[in-house]
Amino acid sequence: MREGRVLKALGGYFFVHDFESKEVYRCTIRGRLKKEDCDVVTGDLVKFDLLDDGSGVVEERLERKNSLFRPVIANIDQVIITFAILEPDLDFKLLDRLLVLAEVADLEVTICINKVELASLEVAKKRLLPYQKVGYRVIYTSVKEELGLNALKEVLKDNVSVFAGPSGVGKSSLLNAIQPGLELKVGEVSQRIKRGRHTTRHVELLSLDNQGWVADTPGFSSLDLSFITTEKLQYFFPEFINYLGQCKFSPCSHSHEPQCAVKEAVAVEEIATHRYQNYLQFLEEVENKKRGW
Template identity: 65%
Template sequence: MKEGRILKAFGGFFFVSDFDSREVYQCRIRGRLKKEKIDVIAGDIVEYTAMEGNTGVVERRLDRKNYLFRPPIANVEQAVVTCSIAQPDLHFKLLDRLLVLSETEDLEISICINKVDLLGLEKAKAVMKPYEEIGYKVVYTSVEEGIGISELKEVLKDKVSVFAGPSGVGKSSLLNAIQPGLKLKMGEVSERIKRGRHTTRHVELLSLNIGGWVADTPGFSSLDVTFVPSEELQYYFPEISGYLNDCKFLPCSHSHEPKCGVKAAVEEGDIPKHRYNNYLDFLEEIKKKEERNWRR
């Protein structure tokens, strides 16, 4: 049997990229897997039997390293959290939601700030300086002016990556700039409401000429972080987790407790105020859900 990675599942067929030849086989799934209710999705590593005409049968799904629910994709190594500096405007709360979700999956994270030509590269860098100081890798791009495309290629090279971000920020345009042969369909941003339309209709892993795979995922307008236990949220804000030992009272939620090391760091400017405020907002969302569940 051969091994490969599922690129997409569509109409009962599973398209497998062979690890050795990189040829794509159109496969059906073995009935036993259906009977055992073993689902197979994009990103899954499988064993399959090759047949004539680049067809085959998926025999077995190997264990997953991780599984993202939205979009449904397995064995992701890296999240490229993508936002635009303008059109649509950069919203830090949405960016921080995406970062928290990526942190919960223990993914390598890069931030891509697109459309920097609309504001200017130096101004965009000033806006994102707090995130670079936290330790996030930030890539600044403009498809219109060809800025940062080579750097983004290096980020994607030889990894299984997922783009995550709201509609209209240019994820598909970026992928087309990286590899024109992908020929992804792009949606325009409405002049009236400045919001993009979803243009990606199904989850698909795209094979890159530079090595690796990337998924272009539908844009999101909101992301739920309430599955994170309230006491664990602090660990998904790297700059907050660095001050946990400075709190007098443990456990500390860093919201109302006196002599809190995190609050002191915010006051001293060592933790970005907007990040801390977003942490508190997420914490409140989570606690409200925990309280509702407790009352049931």
């Protein structure tokens, strides 16, 4: 049997990239799989057979490494969390929220800051310094001035990547710039609100020349953190890890408790204040949900 990767699921068909022939076949799915409630989504690795008419039938879905619920996609290596330095303004709370979601899903993360020419590289680097200190990889790009595109290509090489980030930051533009021929639809940022409406809708894996695969999606459109427990949230802020277990109280929520090692680290600027503030806000969200508010 052949093996391949589902690039797109559309109208009951699955478009499968054959690992050997490198061709894409339009496949249906064996009724048995449907009965077993075995769903097949973009990114799934499957076994399939070819019929005489050149179409295929998916016979088996291989085990998933991971999967995201929104967008629905499986077997991702990494997420490129993309923001613009301006237009729309860089929303650090949303950035931190996406970072938490990526940590929960145990995905490799690259932060991509686009439209740097609207500020300057120095300004952009300064604003992202706290994230670099935490250990996140940050790349700076401008589609307009063709900056940082090779760095982005390098990150995408040989990986299955998902783009996440608000509308209008230039995710589709970046992909068009690094992979001529894609011709993804690019939206106009509304002048009035300086924010786009998501131009990209369905989930499709696109092939890159350097063996990479990438999904151009809004990414993590469900931004709800309330499924996380209060005890777990702290682990999704990597800069907290060194201080955990050093607080006077155990457990410590690092909010109201005295002699809290995390708060002390914030006081001496070992942990960025805005990151801590966002932690507190997410904590409140998680706690409110638990109380059923």
